[in-house]
Amino acid sequence: xxxxxxxxxxxxxxxxxxxxxxxxxxxxxxxxxxxxxxxxxxxxxxxxxxxxxxxxxxxxxxxxxxxxxxxxxxxxxxxxxxxxxxxxxxxxxxxxxxxxxxxxxxxxxxxxxxxxxxxxxxxxxxxxxxxxxxxxxxxxxxxxxxxxxxxxxxxxxxxxxxxxxxxxxxxxxxxxxxxxxxxxxxxxxxxxxxxxxxxxxxxxxxxxxxxxxxxxxxxxxxxxxxxxxxxxxxxxxxxxxxxxxxxxxxxxxxxxxxxxxxxxxxxxxxxxxxxxxxxxxxxxxxxxxxxxxxxxxxxxxxxxxxxxxxxxxxxxxxxxxxxxxxxxxxxxxxxxxxxxxxxxxxxxxxxxxxxxxxxxxxxxxxxxxxx
Numbered sequence: 001x002x003x004x005x006x007x008x009x010x011x012x013x014x015x016x017x018x019x020x021x022x023x024x025x026x027x028x029x030x031x032x033x034x035x036x037x038x039x040x041x042x043x044x045x046x047x048x049x050x051x052x053x054x055x056x057x058x059x060x061x062x063x064x065x066x067x068x069x070x071x072x073x074x075x076x077x078x079x080x081x082x083x084x085x086x087x088x089x090x091x092x093x094x095x096x097x098x099x100x101x102x103x104x105x106x107x108x109x110x111x112x113x114x115x116x117x118x119x120x121x122x123x124x125x126x127x128x129x130x131x132x133x134x135x136x137x138x139x140x141x142x143x144x145x146x147x148x149x150x151x152x153x154x155x156x157x158x159x160x161x162x163x164x165x166x167x168x169x170x171x172x173x174x175x176x177x178x179x180x181x182x183x184x185x186x187x188x189x190x191x192x193x194x195x196x197x198x199x200x201x202x203x204x205x206x207x208x209x210x211x212x213x214x215x216x217x218x219x220x221x222x223x224x225x226x227x228x229x230x231x232x233x234x235x236x237x238x239x240x241x242x243x244x245x246x247x248x249x250x251x252x253x254x255x256x257x258x259x260x261x262x263x264x265x266x267x268x269x270x271x272x273x274x275x276x277x278x279x280x281x282x283x284x285x286x287x288x289x290x291x292x293x294x295x296x297x298x299x300x301x302x303x304x305x306x307x308x309x310x311x312x313x314x315x316x317x318x319x320x321x322x323x324x325x326x327x328x329x330x331x332x333x334x335x336x337x338x339x340x341x342x343x344x345x346x347x348x349x350x351x352x353x354x355x356x357x358x359x360x361x362x363x364x365x366x367x368x369x370x371x
Contacts, residue, residue: 103130107137119145146312162201165194212344216258218369223252223287229263230285234270243274244282252287255294256370261341262363266296268334269361273300276359293348293364300360305353313351314339338363345369 103126110122121138125131172191175181183191227247238245266285273283277300286297305313316336338361342349346366353359 103134107133110137114141114144117148119148146315158201162198165197168194212258212261212341216261216344218256219259220254220256221259221262222254223249226259227287230266230270233267234274238274238283241274241277242281243277245285246282247285248287250286250288252289252294255365255367257345257365258341261344262365265338265341265363266298268338269298269363272334273298273302273359276300276302278302289367290364292367294367295362295364297360297362299358301358304355304357304359305351306355310351310353314349 103124106122106124107130110120113120119141121141122134124134126134169191172181172183172187176183181187227249230247231245235245270283270285274281277283280301282301284297284299286295286299288295288297313335316333339349342363342365346369348364350362350364351359
């Protein structure tokens, strides 16, 4: 990387010097041309005017010699000025090249640090054009740093979620081998539940990496039938948990989407609302149209999401309130899958939340989306 930096330095300095020298040469040539055609003619005119008042004749050779001397002095002055301009231009060129290449050197060194996972921002003040590049670099560093933290937390989350069912299975099997535990139907059912849990975790990870864009089955969805499906799926469960489930429809008759995938989106959002509910819980689901989107809003009065966590909730494996997340389980993939499915529909999702007051998620599916 340092070799590349030196090459960039040399190229920039040579380019700036060449451009400056070219400008100086052109300036000198222009001055000489102007002097020859304008100033030179003025000299000759002045000499002729002087000779016209002379009482004694002057030879042509004397006139010619007089003009040659004047022109030599003029050319000498121009050459001296050109040499001075050359040195001044070289000084300016070197100064400008350092001013441009020094920030680039620093940027290159900082980029090389990314290979060693050193995510450090640049705080120095640079010229305007390079400052734009610096800001882009700092944004990249921030994103890489966030992704690195997410990756670490992902490893911790996955290891934790896998460890629990594996430990349960290990205890049952070791107990059977040691002769201290009989595998009755209840024990076998428990083991099967843990296996299903492992299977669910693996499937969730696969879903988060699945390309939905080219695998959508867009179809007409009747809103009345869709509301009935939601009621059938969640009403009894909500009642058993003391949750008041309300569904409203503001004159939305139909919309187009992949029914299976959108059902998965709604189920994930309602599951979260149930999971993070508190005393006197209430879940409100509203169907409506807004501008060019068919919208479904799911609001609750549960635990809510902190202001710090809200921008990251759709990232894979991100989970806010780490201690609380350990109790509720999961890998933090649900909302990431929601976002991926809506992106595949060219749709949007808007999240609003206040800690201890509740959350509202609004999914927006384009009206123009049809099969």
